Amino acid sequence: MIETKSHSEKQILEGCISLMQEMCDYFREYLDYIDFEPEYEEEKQPFCMSYFHIVNRLFLWHTSHSGGNSTRTKCAELGIDDSSKNVLFEIWEDEEEEDE
Numbered sequence: 001m002i003e004t005k006s007h008s009e010k011q012i013l014e015g016c017i018s019l020m021q022e023m024c025d026y027f028r029e030y031l032d033y034i035d036f037e038p039e040y041e042e043e044k045q046p047f048c049m050s051y052f053h054i055v056n057r058l059f060l061w062h063t064s065h066s067g068g069n070s071t072r073t074k075c076a077e078l079g080i081d082d083s084s085k086n087v088l089f090e091i092w093e094d095e096e097e098e099d100e
Contacts, residue, residue: 009059009077009078010078010079012058013054013055013058013078016054016058017054017087020049020087020089021089021090024047024089024090024091027091028091028092031091038092043092044091044092046088046089046090046091046092047088047089047091048086048087048088048089049086049087049089050083050084050085050086050087051075051080051082051083051084051085051086051087052068052071052072052075052083052084054087055071055074055075055078055080055083056071056074059074060074071083
């Protein structure tokens with residue numbers, strides 16, 4: 001039997017966040033393709049998702065440990081001090097950053 005190695009849960013979380021940003025990048029390419037430009041500043045804001053939500057969905061969804069205490073505990077196990085902290089997924093680059 002061949003043993004298949006896997007990543008740690010921390011690496012899986014980091015990979016998931018990276019994959020989510022990659023999806024935002026693909027969405028931006030699509031918006032560029034259809035020549036969409038946001039009209040309002042609110043439309044340029046990054047998409048935000050809390051570590052709490054990501055960890056809960058990725059590791060605890062549909063388990064008997066999917067509540068708030070278990071999710072905060074899992075976040076602490078993964079080295080996340082504040083589970084309410086948001087991960088920002090950028091779709092629109094800041095024009096000031098482009099000029100630098």
